[in-house]
Amino acid sequence: AQxxxxxxxxxxxxxxxxVELRCNYSSSVSVYLxxxxxxxxxxxxxxxxxxxxSTLVKGINGFEAxxxxxxxxxxxxxxxxxxxxxxxxxxxxxDLGGAQKLVFGQGTRLTINP
Amino acid sequence: xxEVTQTPKHLVMGMTNKKSLKCEQHMGHRAMYWxxxxxxxxxxxxxxxxxxKLSINESVPSRFSPECPNSSLLNLxxxxxxxxxxxxxxxxxxxxxxxxxxxxGPGTRLTVL
Numbered sequence: 711a712q713x714x715x716x717x718x719x720x721x722x723x724x725x726x727x728x729v730e731l732r733c734n735y736s737s738s739v740s741v742y743l744x745x746x747x748x749x750x751x752x753x754x755x756x757x758x759x760x761x762x763x764s765t766l767v768k769g770i771n772g773f774e775a776x777x778x779x780x781x782x783x784x785x786x787x788x789x790x791x792x793x794x795x796x797x798x799x800x801x802x803x804x805d806l807g808g809a810q811k812l813v814f815g816q817g818t819r820l821t822i823n824p
Numbered sequence: 825x826x827e828v829t830q831t832p833k834h835l836v837m838g839m840t841n842k843k844s845l846k847c848e849q850h851m852g853h854r855a856m857y858w859x860x861x862x863x864x865x866x867x868x869x870x871x872x873x874x875x876x877k878l879s880i881n882e883s884v885p886s887r888f889s890p891e892c893p894n895s896s897l898l899n900l901x902x903x904x905x906x907x908x909x910x911x912x913x914x915x916x917x918x919x920x921x922x923x924x925x926x927x928x929g930p931g932t933r934l935t936v937l
Contacts, residue, residue: 744924744925751933753828753866753928753929753930753931754914754916756925759925775853798864800866804924805924807851811869812869812926813926814866815866816865817864817866819864
């Protein structure tokens with residue numbers, strides 16, 4: 711079975727500062743990795759995904775993430791945040807077969823201060 | 825069309841009411857999902873349909889009854905709910921046999937009085 715740990719429940723950052731949201735996973739099989747963003751009162755939107763290949767993945771809204779197999783991590787980064795990035799961010803893993811269940815982390819609340 | 829739509833956006837119901845939530849996608853996806861999300865928590869999987877057949881029921885109480893009339897539609901029938909069932913209900917879809925990426929709808933905010 712897979713599990714996902716998001717190490718920070720809340721991350722406050724000043725506008726235009728860089729940010730890193732941390733995600734570690736555990737799994738006995740190969741997995742696909744995702745970051746989703748949820749703005750207030752909305753559904754989840756896919757930011758980026760790692761399926762295979764290059765370990766540095768670029769997503770929407772200037773976000774990127776790096777897959778590190780030895781550290782079992784998939785941290786999300788953005789070099790300069792904007793007020794509009796204030797949202798809840800979820801890291802998720804999916805195994806390669808079966809019903810493609812997504813296992814979510816507990817989420818990280820990113821708050822951007824002016 | 826890369827959108828999952830859900831209706832209604834908001835729903836208020838009493839504990840004796842019967843209501844339904846509706847979800848639709850036109851991406852040709854053959855896997856569809858219902859999730860329940862409480863405030864400040866991640867989505868919790870409730871049901872998975874694969875090729876219009878129920879493949880996963882995560883021990884959801886029988887007052888929630890899913891239905892998949894065709895490959896584009898997913899319903900969630902609600903009956904005799906409890907106040908603790910108040911939550912955001914999210915629908916998602918994905919390519920069956922694909923990479924696990926799920927596309928989410930905007931959700932239905934349900935309040936049970």
